[in-house]
Amino acid sequence: MDKKEILDTLKAAQVYLSRLKSLDNELESAVKQIINTFEETERNIHDTFSNLKVVLVNILNKRENFLLEQAKKAKTDGLAPLEECRNVISSKVVGTNKLITQGNSIINGSAKDGLAAFSKNASLLGSLPEVPELKEVPFISFHVDPTSDNEVKDILSQLGEVSRIAPIQITELCEKPGAILVEWHSVENDDRLTDIQEFRLQRAFGDVIKEKHLLVNFNDCYRGLDTQFLVKDLKVDQPYSFRVCCKFEGIQEWSPWSLPQVASTSLRPFSWKISDDFLLSNENKIAKPTVDSPKVLYSDGPQFCVGHSVEFTFLEIDSSNAMLGLIDQILPTSSSLTSTPGNSFLVDKSGKIFVDGIEKCTRLSEFSKGLKVCFTCDLVNDHKVRVNVDCNEKRVTYDWSIDPDYKMFFVSQFYSPNWKILVE
Structure with a gap:
């Protein structure tokens, strides 16, 4: 064995030792x-x-x-x-x-x-x-x-019960723009798990694992039968703690809480770009036109990509036309969304859907006050994504030929000052 081989062995030994120490630390934590x-x-x-x-x-x-x-x-x-x-x-x-x-x-x-x-x-x-x-x-x-x-x-x-581990545990925390998607599943083979009546998710500000006194700050953020929930309105780079439990059919008491999990999001919340033609509020999430024919309203940078979900809510409407959706580039100042040259996925006031300028046969509900339109995007392959549009309990799905790594703008266009829209 020459000197180089010895040095390589020593380097590998250091890496091995580091991993052993890391495992030992994990074991100590357990x-x-x-x-x-x-x-x-x-x-x-x-x-x-x-x-x-x-x-x-x-x-x-x-x-x-x-x-x-x-x-x-x-x-x-x-x-x-x-x-x-x-x-x-x-x-x-x-x-x-x-x-x-x-x-x-x-x-x-x-x-x-x-x-x-x-x-x-x-x-x-x-x-x-x-x-x-x-x-x-x-x-x-x-x-x-x-x-x-x-x-x-x-x-x-029969009073009381000692649990080896809570029946429901958080399995994934995925950061989203201004939010965290929390997922949970059962971890034990228990016949009662097929009779779960309700899940209960709680959130606390800060890291309760390092700072035990923060445990008192846990508050409910979801109760229902879904096994995932998007916790919104979170501050960027701020740690939050989550825990979940469940209630079995015929039992009034909640199960023990899962192990607390801590996560944060580094992604800014969805918001509109400041424009002279719009009045923005609520941390730039709400936009209202201030002129009769405002320019296209863009997101504050390309914020939407695969794995994201963006929801629009119409707070005020008008009889004039309107459009909203996703595009891959900022248009010339005088352009309209109806003549978008690049990749686009748009919905107009009547519910018509346009993908890359081509009208589809499926229609959604007409825009109305309080209506929510939600776009979600999933990966199909290296050249295609799948876009789901949910509106008024109806969903349409289209495969869109676009680079999955490319971030898109979400946009809207109105033709009177009587519209008001919220993005989340």
């Missing part, structure tokens, strides 16, 4: 994730059950005291009329004993003047107080429905 999440889960289990024990004891104590009070009230209410009846009987016993004593005294001749009083008291005999039967008085008891008791035991015995 170990930390397991340990940290276990410790957090352990704390959550202890805290949850400790708090639950306190709550359950309080609930049971309150229920016990409530039932005891009910039993005491039943006893008090039941004894009150019986005590009154007993007092009447006791009074009559005393009177009757007195009458017997008087009568014996008269018979024995020891009481000569008590005959009138004896006769008067004797008239009271035979008046007995009314005593209720046992079936008419309270028979206090306590009863617990064994079914309810078993239900409580079953609930407590």
Whole structure:
């Protein structure tokens, strides 16, 4: 082995060592994730059950005291009329004993003047107080429905669940102009995954992996059954954190959250180019003509390419004609979109579609206030792209012969100042 071979071997060894260290760092991160999440889960289990024990004891104590009070009230209410009846009987016993004593005294001749009083008291005999039967008085008891008791035991015995990993994970974060396309899929073989009722995507400002205190900033940005969502209105080069979970059919609780994923976009949001003939607002996303016959309105540079999606919304309309779409170059100042010399994909007010100046047989809905027209572009091969145009729940698709690496302008043209359009 000569010197050059030794040097090449040493260089390869350095590269190999660097990769080993990188793998070791990844392994260390994986170990930390397991340990940290276990410790957090352990704390959550202890805290949850400790708090639950306190709550359950309080609930049971309150229920016990409530039932005891009910039993005491039943006893008090039941004894009150019986005590009154007993007092009447006791009074009559005393009177009757007195009458017997008087009568014996008269018979024995020891009481000569008590005959009138004896006769008067004797008239009271035979008046007995009314005593209720046992079936008419309270028979206090306590009863617990064994079914309810078993239900409580079953609930407590199955309370909580430890998940090895959340059933739904974010699989891809793709940057778009002023947005990030988030995709997610299931990662476990779980029969319940076929019965998913809803997904829930959340976004937080910043990197929650490095800055844990930002976890409180998560907010919902999508709920539904789609497995992807375009999160719009993002700042360029600003990190955002995302997480997703799901809800299974028949279960009210959400699943555990996926691992947070962090991403940012370096692509500027779609916007219109400043023009003397238009008034721009909302960070140049909204344009309104200021003259009767304005020039063609262009995007702020060639912004649209394969993999992108651009949506136009008509905020105000007019009876005059209008056009919008995609072109590959800026036209001469006096040109109209109807006479575009290069590659173009346009839609006019009536819904007609023109590809490279040729009108297609398919039509979209006529432009109206609030109508949205969305262009998406996918790769077919090295010389062709596929353009989808969605409008009013209708989609048309055409293959367009254009260099896929070429970025295009999105454009619009109006013929009165009564139009207003939003691009996103």
